[in-house]
Amino acid sequence: MTAQRRPLVAANWKMNGSLASNADWTAAFVARAASLHCDVVVCAPFPYLCTLGRSVAPAELGAQDLSERTAGAFTGDVAGEMLADVGCRWVIVGHSERRQLHGETDAVVAAKAARALQAGLRPIVCVGETLAEREAGRTQEVVRTQLAAVLGAIGEAALARGALAYEPVWAIGTGRNATPRQAQEVHAALRAQVVERDRASAAALRILYGGSVKPANAAELFSQPDIDGGLIGGASLSAADFLAICMAVGT
Numbered sequence: 001m002t003a004q005r006r007p008l009v010a011a012n013w014k015m016n017g018s019l020a021s022n023a024d025w026t027a028a029f030v031a032r033a034a035s036l037h038c039d040v041v042v043c044a045p046f047p048y049l050c051t052l053g054r055s056v057a058p059a060e061l062g063a064q065d066l067s068e069r070t071a072g073a074f075t076g077d078v079a080g081e082m083l084a085d086v087g088c089r090w091v092i093v094g095h096s097e098r099r100q101l102h103g104e105t106d107a108v109v110a111a112k113a114a115r116a117l118q119a120g121l122r123p124i125v126c127v128g129e130t131l132a133e134r135e136a137g138r139t140q141e142v143v144r145t146q147l148a149a150v151l152g153a154i155g156e157a158a159l160a161r162g163a164l165a166y167e168p169v170w171a172i173g174t175g176r177n178a179t180p181r182q183a184q185e186v187h188a189a190l191r192a193q194v195v196e197r198d199r200a201s202a203a204a205l206r207i208l209y210g211g212s213v214k215p216a217n218a219a220e221l222f223s224q225p226d227i228d229g230g231l232i233g234g235a236s237l238s239a240a241d242f243l244a245i246c247m248a249v250g251t
């Protein structure tokens with residue numbers, strides 16, 4: 001993390017929550033959020049976005065996915081404009097659970113990032129390798145290909161209006177985080193890939209780490225020069241743990 005980029009910490013609640021538990025979370029978060037030194041995004045399940053609205057302020061609201069299409073006969077899909085309409089400013093695209101469980105290809109992820117921007121949303125674009133890919137020494141190649149697809153679709157300046165998240169698949173929800181050194185190595189390579197296109201966009205781009213971030217490991221991860229915050233899954237379900245992670249920024 002450098003002074004040049006304001007840190008960003010995003011909660012990914014995944015398919016969790018209820019009206020009652022969301023209200024409890026929001027009350028606990030808002031009570032202590034004024035003292036945070038980072039930008040915060042809360043990515044909630046679709047049905048709760050409208051109710052959450054501005055209640056998570058100073059955090060901004062985000063969704064976890066959007067359709068690559070505009071309005072029309074696409075049963076079950078949600079358009080970016082609908083997300084913007086109910087107060088979202090951000091949307092996650094290309095999460096590994098979408099790639100793996102819903103067959104989202106690099107081309108689909110790139111199209112979703114482009115749609116997000118057209119709808120006025122800032123995309124949080126996720127990239128990351130599987131355990132098999134890491135063990136085969138293919139980490140850099142895999143994330144480079146994933147990032148190249150998005151850069152080709154939206155360009156580096158537009159990506160810098162959103163954020164990039166490096167999320168090694170083997171670290172998501174497993175309790176096994178990448179070491180700060182492993183994560184920094186990939187973050188540096190991703191930033192170097194953007195430098196090849198434009199140095200200013202690369203310097204502005206926030207690259208988040210995601211994968212079993214907890215209050216106990218957040219500060220060390222966030223202290224790395226190219227780690228500009230985190231995308232937090234399991235630990236974001238507890239407002240206290242999420243706040244502790246946000247407070248680890250800049251420590």
Ligand code: PEP
Pocket residue numbers: 012167171172173174175210211212213231232233234235
């Ligand atoms: C995620 O789903 O984006 C994530 C990083 O999950 P967890 O923090 O639970 O590993």
